[in-house]
Amino acid sequence: MSDDHTHPGLQHDVPLPGRAKRAVAIHRLLVSKSIVGPDEVRETIDRAGRRTPADGARVVARAWTDPAFKTRLMDDPRSAVFELGYRLSRDAGLAVVENTDRVHHLVVCTLCSCYPTAMLGQPPDWYKSFAYRQRAVVEPRAVMREFGLHLDEDVAVRVVDSTADLRYLVLPRRPNGSEGMPEAELAELVTRDSMIGVGQARNPA
Amino acid sequence: MGLAAVELQVGDVVAVRDETPTHHHRTPWFVKGKTGRITSISGPFLNPESRAHGGDGLPKRHLCSVEFRQVDLWGERYRENDRDRLLVDIYEHWLER
Numbered sequence: 001m002s003d004d005h006t007h008p009g010l011q012h013d014v015p016l017p018g019r020a021k022r023a024v025a026i027h028r029l030l031v032s033k034s035i036v037g038p039d040e041v042r043e044t045i046d047r048a049g050r051r052t053p054a055d056g057a058r059v060v061a062r063a064w065t066d067p068a069f070k071t072r073l074m075d076d077p078r079s080a081v082f083e084l085g086y087r088l089s090r091d092a093g094l095a096v097v098e099n100t101d102r103v104h105h106l107v108v109c110t111l112c113s114c115y116p117t118a119m120l121g122q123p124p125d126w127y128k129s130f131a132y133r134q135r136a137v138v139e140p141r142a143v144m145r146e147f148g149l150h151l152d153e154d155v156a157v158r159v160v161d162s163t164a165d166l167r168y169l170v171l172p173r174r175p176n177g178s179e180g181m182p183e184a185e186l187a188e189l190v191t192r193d194s195m196i197g198v199g200q201a202r203n204p205a
Numbered sequence: 206m207g208l209a210a211v212e213l214q215v216g217d218v219v220a221v222r223d224e225t226p227t228h229h230h231r232t233p234w235f236v237k238g239k240t241g242r243i244t245s246i247s248g249p250f251l252n253p254e255s256r257a258h259g260g261d262g263l264p265k266r267h268l269c270s271v272e273f274r275q276v277d278l279w280g281e282r283y284r285e286n287d288r289d290r291l292l293v294d295i296y297e298h299w300l301e302r
Binding site: 093095110111137138139140141142153156157158159160161162163164165166 | 250272275278279291293
């Protein structure tokens with residue numbers, strides 16, 4: 001392949017692993033065929049990198065404290081999170097599933113690694129592993145126990161396999177003892193894992 | 206694989222087509238041929254089975270969230286709890302009433 005332009009950060013004295021070489025080659029082809037603009041990939045990475053689980057936690061804390069917001073969040077997540085300043089791309093929809101004392105949701109993407117990056121940022125490596133993707137659907141309770149989450153037998157487990165155009169955010173249960181806490185402190189209790197479903201929100205100190 | 210013969214609605218009990226086309230598709234193997242219930246419908250979205258191969262994704266397809274009983278999917282291999290469920294998003298043209 002001809003090397004007709006430079007890539008800042010990709011110096012030729014640093015040997016690239018095979019997959020990185022492939023990514024660079026694909027990027028060059030997409031740019032040379034005008035399928036993506038030269039800055040589009042970087043902008044997408046930057047946008048994804050701006051989001052962290054703290055963003056999802058803000059949404060959860062608002063839903064815990066504002067019942068009307070929670071109703072809007074369940075019915076029309078895109079509009080509800082826009083109220084908090086999050087503009088979702090048109091590429092994928094957002095769906096919210098609520099954990100209660102009767103049903104517990106666990107999110108997986110068995111086909112690849114679909115994840116609500118617009119609310120949580122990049123997924124953890126284990127979310128993309130074959131082991132998690134295979135086991136979460138057929139032995140979800142065993143998987144959750146390995147994360148330290150032991151559910152009662154009278155709680156139904158509902159695994160959500162996000163295979164297509166919807167990304168799922170779990171609304172975890174509000175912990176006991178958090179009554180009266182301000183929204184910002186509540187958000188501190190909302191862990192990334194609790195919004196995937198492999199954990200619960202933290203108990204207040 | 207044609208369009209679904211009838212328009213689907215939330216609450217419908219549906220079977221997933223038991224087919225494995227050679228092109229890209231987003232229907233997991235473990236729900237093919239299984240029966241579940243539609244809990245919500247969203248979209249329509251561009252059809253990824255077309256887009257993955259350079260097509261325009263048209264006609265757009267509705268996406269149905271279909272809930273299955275875990276024991277219906279895995280039989281005796283599911284040893285955890287009879288009340289457990291699995292929700293999967295399936296494009297409408299894979300479903301039959």
